[in-house]
Amino acid sequence: MTAFPDKKTIMSAEEFSSLRDLIEREFGILLRGDRRLTLHTKVSHRLSILGLSTYKEYYDFIVADPTREELFILASHITNNETYFFRERPQLDALAEILQDIKREKQGGEQRLRILSLASSSGEEAYSLNILIHESGLFAWNWDVEIIGIDIDRTAVSKAHAATYTANSFRSLNGDMSRIQRYFTVEDGRYELKRAYAKNVEFRHANILDSGLYAGLAPVDVIFCRNVLIYMSDPATERLVSNFSSALTETGYLFIGSAESLIQKTNLFTPEYREKVIVYRKNSEAQADAGQQRT
Amino acid sequence: MDENQDRLNRLRTKDWWSRKKEIEELAAGHEERHLAVLESWLRKGEDHLSRNIAMEVFRALGSGATAFLVSLLSDSDADIRIFAANLIGDIGDKDALTALIEALEDTDVNVRIAAIEALGKMGDARAVGVLARRLEDSPWSVMAAVDALGRIGGDEARTVLHRFLVRGEYRGMTCEALERAGDRASVEQLMQYVGRGEIGGLALRALVTIAERECVMPSPLFIAETLPVLKDLVQSPDAAVRRAALIALSWAGKADAAPCLIAALGDDGLQEHAINGLMALGRDAVPDIIGALRGRGGQRGILAKILSMTGEVHAFPEFAGDADSEVRTEAALALGTVNTPEAKALLVKLSADPVDEVKAAAVLSLQLMKGGAGNDGLSR
Ligand SMILES: C[S@@+](CC[C@H](N)C(=O)[O-])C[C@H]1O[C@@H](n2cnc3c(N)ncnc32)[C@H](O)[C@@H]1O
Numbered sequence: 158m159t160a161f162p163d164k165k166t167i168m169s170a171e172e173f174s175s176l177r178d179l180i181e182r183e184f185g186i187l188l189r190g191d192r193r194l195t196l197h198t199k200v201s202h203r204l205s206i207l208g209l210s211t212y213k214e215y216y217d218f219i220v221a222d223p224t225r226e227e228l229f230i231l232a233s234h235i236t237n238n239e240t241y242f243f244r245e246r247p248q249l250d251a252l253a254e255i256l257q258d259i260k261r262e263k264q265g266g267e268q269r270l271r272i273l274s275l276a277s278s279s280g281e282e283a284y285s286l287n288i289l290i291h292e293s294g295l296f297a298w299n300w301d302v303e304i305i306g307i308d309i310d311r312t313a314v315s316k317a318h319a320a321t322y323t324a325n326s327f328r329s330l331n332g333d334m335s336r337i338q339r340y341f342t343v344e345d346g347r348y349e350l351k352r353a354y355a356k357n358v359e360f361r362h363a364n365i366l367d368s369g370l371y372a373g374l375a376p377v378d379v380i381f382c383r384n385v386l387i388y389m390s391d392p393a394t395e396r397l398v399s400n401f402s403s404a405l406t407e408t409g410y411l412f413i414g415s416a417e418s419l420i421q422k423t424n425l426f427t428p429e430y431r432e433k434v435i436v437y438r439k440n441s442e443a444q445a446d447a448g449q450q451r452t
Numbered sequence: 453m454d455e456n457q458d459r460l461n462r463l464r465t466k467d468w469w470s471r472k473k474e475i476e477e478l479a480a481g482h483e484e485r486h487l488a489v490l491e492s493w494l495r496k497g498e499d500h501l502s503r504n505i506a507m508e509v510f511r512a513l514g515s516g517a518t519a520f521l522v523s524l525l526s527d528s529d530a531d532i533r534i535f536a537a538n539l540i541g542d543i544g545d546k547d548a549l550t551a552l553i554e555a556l557e558d559t560d561v562n563v564r565i566a567a568i569e570a571l572g573k574m575g576d577a578r579a580v581g582v583l584a585r586r587l588e589d590s591p592w593s594v595m596a597a598v599d600a601l602g603r604i605g606g607d608e609a610r611t612v613l614h615r616f617l618v619r620g621e622y623r624g625m626t627c628e629a630l631e632r633a634g635d636r637a638s639v640e641q642l643m644q645y646v647g648r649g650e651i652g653g654l655a656l657r658a659l660v661t662i663a664e665r666e667c668v669m670p671s672p673l674f675i676a677e678t679l680p681v682l683k684d685l686v687q688s689p690d691a692a693v694r695r696a697a698l699i700a701l702s703w704a705g706k707a708d709a710a711p712c713l714i715a716a717l718g719d720d721g722l723q724e725h726a727i728n729g730l731m732a733l734g735r736d737a738v739p740d741i742i743g744a745l746r747g748r749g750g751q752r753g754i755l756a757k758i759l760s761m762t763g764e765v766h767a768f769p770e771f772a773g774d775a776d777s778e779v780r781t782e783a784a785l786a787l788g789t790v791n792t793p794e795a796k797a798l799l800v801k802l803s804a805d806p807v808d809e810v811k812a813a814a815v816l817s818l819q820l821m822k823g824g825a826g827n828d829g830l831s832r
Contacts, residue, residue, distance in 0.1 A: 191724065192724050193724075194724050194727040194731065195723050198727050198754050198758065199754070201757070202757070202781055202782065202785055202809075205785055205816070206785075206809065206812045206813055206816060234753075234778075237720075312777055315806070323775055325748065
């Protein structure tokens, strides 16, 4: 048996807590308990690449980096990028219905539909939404449709731009090749999204906790922010939700992962129960209260 | 209506938050003169609001109300005696210890149970002897006594609980009490019950919680013997039992635990323990790690990293073209320590990888190869 250094020699408790606190402060992501081995396993290659020998040096390097690039790299190695096309189908079915309501509401107004896919990882969610909009046929003529994916992981964002996937990204389709072949060019186990279905989808490398990000994105009709709140602290969730509230139109819709909940975490949104799924809507009373407090 | 009664009556109309605030203010003034009114409210069987407010005020009064509540322990109404015992337990004033111990002889079993629970909440070790005698009472009293002993803790309570483990019908509860109160000696005691019958999972859970808390590890022999049971329990529907089983497997140092450990890498709550277990297995885990990397499963970056930490760098050429960039990064770093023409050719290829990190790792490895130095010590 090989003798491994134990976790104390790999990373001191102080080194762990300073990195953990940094990640929570900047990205809202919580590392619960003593996760030194996990952190080491996920980021030790950064030390090798940067030629550093302790986590203290690594921490100092990150905080001294004015570009914040290494900070984002650190976070991207800690998070889970798991995603696939048409994940949580019932939510997408609910969206298909909602799209009809949105179209009705916008009748005679500005023909513009904007959807955010926050924590978009490698883009499967954003492209699924685009395919859904395309299949609905509702926004085909003279509509300005825009889907924007945002993630902290640069590698994931590049993958999303490339729009080329493996079979793993289609696990929820249970081998439904007809749908795959309609939208993808399949070659040697690689599935490349046909350009026509990628053209109104864009991806950005950014932190969804950063409130400045939303000013340039509003007004947004629908926000998808799924399977990332589970990793976040309550204060970070509050910050996020307030960002969502300022970006969404008054009648906008918010989707979070089916294993996540905002109930008792915010009064900015109220749950709306649709068949099988919960969609969050802005709470007009909370907005009014906030308005009154301001005046 | 007198002013006291009036003030208390106003509490009934308030919402919970303002009531809480007023009760705090009232209690801060040591308003013992309200006791008689509060007692009458306790007696209002159907009026739950009055009764609840009375209980809130008693709790807020704290030790100021203890003597009065002790007097209620000899009330003729059993319900009042139960409320009094509950409140004394919540307040936790040790002056009431003797009165509670006397209440253990009450003719009404529910009063006895309330007194047992109150002694548990009070947490005074002087009650251990009398509680131990309650282990022969009615089943509900026994369960309450086991729980109370767990809350009180300490050497004497632990000894009683260890002995009580023989009683199969209460073993589950006893394990839970020991999970709270146990020490190193409890680990030995619990070992014999791991995997035995329905409560085997509870015994394991208690054992692992104590072992983690006390920083001890059961003997490798014990874990080796229980390995088949642990592999079963790692599939338990109870998440806490699954966690305990995985932690125990991570201590096992047995290669046939590797597949379970690898499967647990994908579970956020178990990841740290799974990595720990695989690192402890070292080279013994290599065949399973390579098998998992050849498959299509997730957690590939972590698997590659652990593989590299085992020192098995010669396995990496196979994964230099992996679809996962984290695996390629690991391959690039590992190949830098393998001085073969094949490794070099792969590194040249990886140094043109589309992912920056892979490229950087490959370039670094090529430089190291040229310089003839090995990779740095700590981080690899
Ligand atoms: C599990 S994936 C979710 C992908 C997709 N939304 C889905 O449900 O399938 C989580 C993603 O959140 C990203 N992420 C975590 N914290 C973030 C933050 N503060 N800002 C932007 N992206 C973040 C991670 O990089 C990762 O790609």
